[in-house]
Amino acid sequence: MTTTAYTGRATNWTMVAVSGLLLVPLIGLASSDVDRAFVLVVGLALLGVLAEVVTASDVRVACGTQGVSVHWGALGWPRASYPLDQIEDVSVVHVPWWAVSFGFWWTPWRTVCTVRSGPALRLRLRNGRRVTITVPDPAAAATALRSVS
């Protein structure tokens, strides 16, 4: 009996850097204000960048006999797991640039964690929820899942 699995990690440090740079004008605006406001804005900006690095810089996926486990960010948190018996269907979808979530995105019907445009793995769960995740090779991930399900 052969067991197949797929593991992969997708990162987009460029977007983290770009979003960090976007905070520079904000800090510049705050610097013209009183010192206390400046410190507050810089503190919040740094907190935002730190939160992004920790939670949204990359996504790590393992697909296999246990289903799909997803770990976000540098610390592997937040995390989610989708057991095989909850997965109705697996497919590879193309994520256009305007639909990239650049991190963890949750709505009552969808969970999205895409860090770049292009092919991504999509799970359709038995409860109707759709989960879209960026993985380096979504076709291999789908193959691994289909072979164990």
Add this chain to the structure above:
Amino acid sequence: MFWAIDHTSPQRLQDQVAASVVRGLRTGELSVGEQLPPAAELAGALSVDRNTVLAAYRQLRDAGILEFRRGRGARIATDAEAGPGDLTPVRDAVRATVDLARRYGLDPSDVITLVKELS
């Protein structure tokens, strides 16, 4: 990276995991400095014991293919060598073996079976 483990093979599971990493390195699925999945995560995906994956990782570390960093897991070592990059000698030997097998009335799938039996 795509992993495949044959639970019925006489080859030890830890050797199969280690061989998968070496194959990944040779095929370019893994690159120098790349982090491998945590042992528990990979063990869950492959339905093997966590200690099996840890043993495979240690085996690869001893071979100089992996390096462990505190808090950062196992990574492909910066000076990792996955063996000779040119597979031409192996390919020539396999071709010769397949030719020989045909002369004895065997087809390539029989050769694969024989290789599995002997390895």
